[in-house]
Amino acid sequence: MSSSDGQSQHVYSRDYALALDVQDPLHGIRKEYVIPSKAQLRVKSLPEAGTKHSESTSSDDLAIYLCGNSLGVQPRITSIRMQQYFTTWATQGVYGHFKPLAESPLPTWLDADARASDCIAPIVGALPSEVAVMETLTANLHLLMSAFYKPDINGRHKIIIENQAFPSDHFAAESQILHHDLSPSTSLVTIEPPGLPQSALSTAYILSVIEKHASTTAVLLLPGIQFYTGQYFDIPTITKAAQAAGIFVIWDLAHAVGNVPLKLHDWNVDAAVWCSYKYLNAGPGAVGGLFVHEKNSQVSSEAGNLTFANRLSGWWGSSKASRFTMDNRFVPIPGASGFQLSNPSILDITSLNASLEMFAKAGGMQPIREKSVKITAYLETLIRNMAAYSGKQFEIITPSDQDQRGAQLSLRLQSGLLDTVMKALEERGVVVDERRPDVIRVAPAPLYNSFEDCFLFVEAFAEALHVAETR
DSSP states (O other): OTTTTTHHHHSSHHHHHHHHHHTTTTGGGGGGEEEBBHHHOOOOOOTTOOOOOOOOOSSTTEEEEEEEOOOEEEHHOOOOOOOHHHHHHHHHGGGTTTOOOOTSSSSOOOOOHHHHHHHHHHHOOOOOGGGEEEHHHHHHHHHEEEHHHOTTSOOEEEEEEEOOOHHHHHHHHHHEEEEEEEEOHEEEEEESSSSSSOOOOOOOHHHHHHTGGGGGGEEEEEBBBTTTTTTBBOOHHHHHHHHHTTTEEEEEEEETTTTTTOTTTTTTTTTEESSSSSSTTOOTTTTOOEEEEEGGOOEEEETTTTEOOOOOOOOBBTTTTTTOOOOOOOOOOOGGGGGGGOOOOOHHHHHHHHHHHHHHHTTTTTHHHHHHHHHHHHHHHHHHHHHHHHSSSSEEEEESSSSGGOEEEEEEEEEEOOHHHHHHHHHHHHEEEETTTTTTEEEEETOOOOOOOOOOOEOOOOOHHHHHHHO
């Protein structure tokens, strides 16, 4: 539309963003989250314990926090649930493991992992028995590979990843190959984009690489959403093609869980891992999770002996009924919970379960996704309108197709602009993150971000680009 079009001018106004917020069914949930103020982000010392934090009510005072793809903000319910946990620990001590407390919303510590599995299962589209809340993402990835990567140098020995894989995924795949006395030069296949570096990978191209290495590949490891470009891969199509070629498929869902609807069971995914501090808002470094399809985690009895996938075993993967008999007899639990090693951090699980209460309050992933599609499209509209007046200072490298992205747009800047733009955004109370050499990632998380946040970001981004151009 031209700038003379009255409707066009209305679309690009702050009033229009505010009107979209009024119409947003999830807008009321925003108040359930603690969004830092601009003043708080400028503070360089920690307030004393017990100090009550002043909270801004004006949107002009709140930071423009669009960084949920890196670290989500804190749900208000988290501090309440954590205090209830601390009270249980303080007043019950070791009894907290087994003793239910009347009117407490918290499970006993012995059952906390099961409660977490029940809560996370709908988010990833799995049976509760197929998920386990445990460890951290890379640790879980190693645990899965220890069970399912069984290379044969004369047959299947390769691991296929993308060339832009998140570093920890690359490190894990490479180290697993080395662990089996193989060489990454022959056993690690990286999918290189056929076009420009750091560009999106088409499903057809991924399938062509799978076909090329089909007979020699043991494991395919890909991200559900690519961290750099924000591309959402076609999980069911890629999974089906790889499995038809005899390849075991693992998905890294760090940027997908809590962001896009997942149907891991129905898609017949072999296994997956994720973290919980991005769109799941469980706190920095919080406990991760894994999925193992029920077909890959059965326990059977043959001639009186229990047989199961050759996974690494630990105390918490043994039957709860006999766990405390201390007879050193491992009784494997069927399902993903059998992959657990040690007793989980109740601190972490309490925080995660608190955040998942907000997902339930929102009505699950479907309404969250509906808003995500709208708010991300709105942000894209504003950015593209701005780009029409800013020349070639940046480009959006995230796919425009809503089915190929989640709540993230990656903006690739002209060389040399990144540091100045990021500093200018920080000075304006805008929180996004960077991925060098030249990308800014902007993530409008639908649970707590508003359409007004998107408008204010674009306004600040235009100012930041002007600062970078005239420095």
